[in-house]
Amino acid sequence: MKHPFLNIIFLTLLFSCASPSNPTDIVEDARKEFKMQAKEFNDGQLAQDKLSDSLYSLAKFNIDTAITALDKLIYSYPNHADFYYIKGDIYLKHGDFQKAKDEFSKALSIDFVPKYLNSRAECFVGLHKLDSCLLDLKSSKEMNFDGNWLIGNLYEIKGNIDSAKFYYALLAIENKTVYKYCQDRIDYLNSKNPKLYKKLVITDTIKQTIILH
Secondary structure, X not given: OOOHHHHHHHHHHHHHOOOOOOHHHHHHHHHHHHHHHHHHHHHHHHHHHHHHHHHHHHHHHOHHHHHHHHHHHHHHOOOOHHHHHHHHHHHHHOOOHHHHXXXXXXXXXXXXXXXXXXXXXXXXXXXXXXXXXXXXXXXXXXXXXHHHHHHHHHHHHHOOXXXXXXXXXXXXXXXXXXXHHHHHHHHHHOOOOOOOOOXXXXXXXXXXXXXXX
């Protein structure tokens, strides 16, 4: 994924080099600019996280009120993909796969990223459209190698243990430490009468934060 802040450093260095300056000053100027932009990013991300948490908390008590709040946000910010994603995720958590899929599709029309693809793939499992699910997971895997885990999950759902183990092994071989859970899953599937997954196991909860001292 391209990082906007690396572009900032590059541009600062590029234009600074147009005039004779101390190289140390050029780097320090770039560092200060990066730090300022990183702080703005972090502040904005934290504010968005708080808003997201509030919407999810509201949905636990009253889904209709949460959806109404999201509709107002979407009306004001129609190109903000995460609002469609949150709306879809709330529907998904309440078992409305069709409405969830529709919202994830809207998010994907704005920003085609693995997070939205994986969530829409969850909906396709609930809608028993496993071929569509596989298409989304393969697209996701092209952008994030970790997506092999979810493809393995899907083959478990289909009852195809050998194919599931194949995709888990792709990760386990890549890095035995980072992807230990994949080898653990392979070992479990090799045991007697393993219980297969019935849904995708999505564990990615990483929040983006940039820290520069």
